[in-house]
Amino acid sequence: MNAEIKVFAPASVGNAAVGFDIMGFALDRPGDEVIVRFSDEPGLRITEITGAGGKLPYDPVKNTAGFSALKLLEHLGEDGRGIEMELHKKMPIGSGLGSSAASAVAGVFAVNELLGRPLKKKDLLPFAMQGEFLASGGMHADNVAPCLLGGLLLVRDHESLDVHRLPVPDGMYAAVIYPQVEVLTKDARSILSDAVPLKKFIQQNANLGAFIIGMYNSDIGLIGRALQDVIIEPQRARLIPHFYEVKETALKAGALGCSISGAGPSIFALAASKQIAENAGEAMKRIFSTAGIGHELFISPINQEGAVKL
Amino acid sequence: MNAEIKVFAPASVGNAAVGFDIMGFALDRPGDEVIVRFSDEPGLRITEITGAGGKLPYDPVKNTAGFSALKLLEHLGEDGRGIEMELHKKMPIGSGLGSSAASAVAGVFAVNELLGRPLKKKDLLPFAMQGEFLASGGMHADNVAPCLLGGLLLVRDHESLDVHRLPVPDGMYAAVIYPQVEVLTKDARSILSDAVPLKKFIQQNANLGAFIIGMYNSDIGLIGRALQDVIIEPQRARLIPHFYEVKETALKAGALGCSISGAGPSIFALAASKQIAENAGEAMKRIFSTAGIGHELFISPINQEGAVKL
Numbered sequence: 001m002n003a004e005i006k007v008f009a010p011a012s013v014g015n016a017a018v019g020f021d022i023m024g025f026a027l028d029r030p031g032d033e034v035i036v037r038f039s040d041e042p043g044l045r046i047t048e049i050t051g052a053g054g055k056l057p058y059d060p061v062k063n064t065a066g067f068s069a070l071k072l073l074e075h076l077g078e079d080g081r082g083i084e085m086e087l088h089k090k091m092p093i094g095s096g097l098g099s100s101a102a103s104a105v106a107g108v109f110a111v112n113e114l115l116g117r118p119l120k121k122k123d124l125l126p127f128a129m130q131g132e133f134l135a136s137g138g139m140h141a142d143n144v145a146p147c148l149l150g151g152l153l154l155v156r157d158h159e160s161l162d163v164h165r166l167p168v169p170d171g172m173y174a175a176v177i178y179p180q181v182e183v184l185t186k187d188a189r190s191i192l193s194d195a196v197p198l199k200k201f202i203q204q205n206a207n208l209g210a211f212i213i214g215m216y217n218s219d220i221g222l223i224g225r226a227l228q229d230v231i232i233e234p235q236r237a238r239l240i241p242h243f244y245e246v247k248e249t250a251l252k253a254g255a256l257g258c259s260i261s262g263a264g265p266s267i268f269a270l271a272a273s274k275q276i277a278e279n280a281g282e283a284m285k286r287i288f289s290t291a292g293i294g295h296e297l298f299i300s301p302i303n304q305e306g307a308v309k310l
Numbered sequence: 311m312n313a314e315i316k317v318f319a320p321a322s323v324g325n326a327a328v329g330f331d332i333m334g335f336a337l338d339r340p341g342d343e344v345i346v347r348f349s350d351e352p353g354l355r356i357t358e359i360t361g362a363g364g365k366l367p368y369d370p371v372k373n374t375a376g377f378s379a380l381k382l383l384e385h386l387g388e389d390g391r392g393i394e395m396e397l398h399k400k401m402p403i404g405s406g407l408g409s410s411a412a413s414a415v416a417g418v419f420a421v422n423e424l425l426g427r428p429l430k431k432k433d434l435l436p437f438a439m440q441g442e443f444l445a446s447g448g449m450h451a452d453n454v455a456p457c458l459l460g461g462l463l464l465v466r467d468h469e470s471l472d473v474h475r476l477p478v479p480d481g482m483y484a485a486v487i488y489p490q491v492e493v494l495t496k497d498a499r500s501i502l503s504d505a506v507p508l509k510k511f512i513q514q515n516a517n518l519g520a521f522i523i524g525m526y527n528s529d530i531g532l533i534g535r536a537l538q539d540v541i542i543e544p545q546r547a548r549l550i551p552h553f554y555e556v557k558e559t560a561l562k563a564g565a566l567g568c569s570i571s572g573a574g575p576s577i578f579a580l581a582a583s584k585q586i587a588e589n590a591g592e593a594m595k596r597i598f599s600t601a602g603i604g605h606e607l608f609i610s611p612i613n614q615e616g617a618v619k620l
Contacts, residue, residue: 022516156520156536164523164532195505201514201541206332208515210466212522213474222474226466231511 004037005113009106009307011091011298012098013176014142014262016152017229018208024098024142024262025152025168026303027176030091030296032099033310034065034106036114039082044070044111051089056103063087064100065107068131072108075127076118083111092296095178096262098143104131105147109307121307124148125161137186143262150306152215168302169218173274175250175281178266180294183239188263192235200230220256220272227257227270240265246287253280274299314347315423319416319617321401321608322408323486324452324572326462327539328518334408334452334572335462335478336613337486340401340606342409343620344375344416346424349392354380354421361399366413373397374410375417378441382418385437386428393421402606405488406572408453414441415457419617431617434458435471447496453572460616462525478612479528483584485560485591488576490604493549498573502545510540530566530582537567537580550575556597563590584609 010031014024039045046058046066060066065087073079085107093099108127112119128144141155145163156162196204207226214222237243240260246267250258254276255269267284271277281297288295320341324334349355356368356376370376375397383389395417403409418437422429438454451465455473466472506514517536524532547553550570556577560568564586565579577594581587591607598605 019515019519021512022519154516154519154523156516156532162520162532162535164520166523192508194508196508196511198502198504198506201506201511202331204511205329205515205518206464206466209329209332209464209518209522210472210474212519213464213476216526222466222472225472 004035005110006033006035006310007106007110007113007307008033008310009102009109009147010303011102012143012146013174013268014098014140015232015260017227017233017257017259018204018211019142019154020229020232021140021142022156023152023154024146025174026146026150026306027174027298027300028303029298029300030097032090032102032106033088034110035086035088036110037084038114039084041082042080044073044083044085046087047084048086049089052093055093056087056089060085064131064135065103067134068104068108068127069111071130072111072119072124072127076115078115083114085110092178094182094184096183096260096264096266097176097178098147098262100135101128101132101143101147104128104135105144105307107131109148113309122149125163146306148306150304152302166212166215168215169220169272171273173271173277173299173301174268175255175271175277175284176261176266176268176298176300177246177281177284177288178296179240179288181241181265183263183265188236188239191239192232196231204229204231223270224256227259229259233259236260236264240267241293242287242291243267246284249283249287250280253283255280314345315420316343316345316620317416317420317423317617318343318620319412319419319457320613321412322453322456323484323578324408324450325542325570327537327543327567327569328514328521329452329464330539330542331450331452332466333462333464334456335484336456336460336616337484337608337610338613339608339610340407342400342412342416343398344420345396345398346420347394348424349394352390352392354383354393354395356397357394358396359399362403365403366397366399370395374441374445375413377444378414378418378437379421381440382421382429382434382437386425388425393424395420402488404492404494406493406570406574406576407486407488408457408572410445411438411442411453411457414438414445415454415617417441419458423619432459435473456616458616460614462612476522476525478525479530479582481583483581483587483609483611484578485565485581485587485594486571486576486578486608486610487556487591487594487598488606489550489598491551491575493573493575498546498549501549502542506541514539514541533580534566537569539569543569546570546574550577551603552597552601553577556594559593559597560590563593565590
């Protein structure tokens with residue numbers, strides 16, 4: 001029996017421009033850390049939370065990391081087990097980078113490790129989904145699945161968790177910038193029209209299909225032509241100050257595409273190499289610096305591992 | 311210089327359930343034949359049309375096969391060249407099987423062969439598109455492209471003809487049934503809502519993505535789960551008598567999916583083997599036989615060659 005388990009669950013980019021609610025990819029960083037250990041006191045307790053600015057509850061039933069872990073413990077008939085959990089948030093909350101997904105994944109993944117791995121990693125997905133649901137009210141796996149499993153994933157169906165990994169061309173990198181402005185996911189949802197014009201639907205469908213083909217064929221040109229969100233981005237862009245300037249400068253710097261990460265306000269750019277991602281990232285930074293908006297930049301390959309034990 | 315050139319251009323299944331206006335695949339049969347030969351009389355003349363029931367014009371400017379050929383001749387500066395063309399329609403018109411695309415492709419492909427192949431096959435696509443436009447009024451390549459080039463194709467963009475071939479699992483077959491009822495393409499278009507509910511858009515997007523992943527991975531189960539049109543089929547099904555019975559019986563016979571071919575009234579089923587396609591085809595036939603509706607059944611693999619010289 002291990003004395004203590006420490007795990008990391010990464011940030012992720014939901015939607016990935018052409019896969020609204022169905023596609024996402026994991027980053028190497030930032031991410032959340034969870035530490036768990038057995039305790040003599042029965043039940044799961046959260047004993048420490050850092051990096052959340054006092055925003056997250058200690059009650060495990062109300063805490064994303066605690067809730068996903070509890071659901072696993074219930075499933076295993078181990079909910080009486082005495083466990084202490086620490087949640088160290090090392091990524092911004094409400095950033096569009098899958099913060100709640102990272103906590104949900106880290107919580108359940110850590111407890112599964114502590115118990116000697118009774119379930120396989122992929123079988124933790126339903127429990128992590130429940131943690132994500134607690135935070136976001138939506139049963140979407142486009143952050144949770146890549147956060148847990150790593151990679152660029154497509155979720156065909158969220159109920160049956162029909163999840164598929166896409167190949168990613170060697171050397172592909174993302175530049176992700178988080179401008180410190182507040183966009184509430186529920187606002188980002190509520191401004192969306194509940195109908196899509198047929199023509200836009202056809203165009204976006206074609207782009208999604210072509211993006212996937214580009215990934216399979218390592219066809220960088222095609223990925224670049226396809227990585228265009230004609231439906232969601234135009235509706236949400238106004239929630240993010242300077243969005244179109246940031247996008248334009250990233251594309252000028254050589255990015256294949258640039259769009260909103262999840263519900264925003266983070267913005268991601270995909271690039272064919274680390275160097276281009278860094279160039280695009282620096283260009284994006286300059287826009288927010290000039291505008292006097294605080295921001296954080298992350299340069300990362302597509303993380304293929306997902307949650308890991310540290 | 312060849313005395314006479316005879317070519318074949320195949321029928322095709324547009325939309326393929328989850329790729330409305332952007333995806334299609336070619337069949338081995340039925341299809342159109344065009345014969346061309348040089349003549350001493352300047353200009354392109356259509357000298358014979360068979361199998362069209364008197365419905366198609368002899369004026370090459372008004373005839374799909376003639377028009378695509380004329381556009382090629384103009385492009386080559388050869389429009390004074392004396393050429394005789396025969397069009398032998400060997401497939402039903404207005405069937406949803408890409409009849410006009412087959413004629414457009416056969417016309418331009420035949421003339422290109424007669425002239426000693428000045429253009430590569432794929433470069434004939436814009437001319438074939440113009441023939442298709444003459445017939446359908448729509449610039450969609452989802453029939454023309456597979457008819458010319460063969461295969462299961464995705465068209466990312468119809469203007470730049472950004473066309474991509476998808477892999478097809480070994481042994482995959484289609485059963486396609488044409489019930490002899492009239493559905494005009496323009497009616498099939500006009501009944502479509504010009505907006506798609508956001509939820510359906512997400513679902514269809516997921517299905518298209520998963521269908522493509524299934525094709526790349528030869529994942530027959532995934533192809534079956536993904537091959538569901540939740541947007542167009544429900545709107546058009548009522549134009550085709552007994553559609554849902556036909557679909558149900560095809561699925562019961564083991565087909566992976568079953569939907570409307572193009573704008574209908576033809577119905578296609580995809581199957582993992584020739585035997586299953588035959589079983590599904592026979593089951594589909596029984597519905598129309600019982601209902602007293604004349605019909606034609608075609609069992610075909612995905613044709614990878616497209617237009618060919620006979």
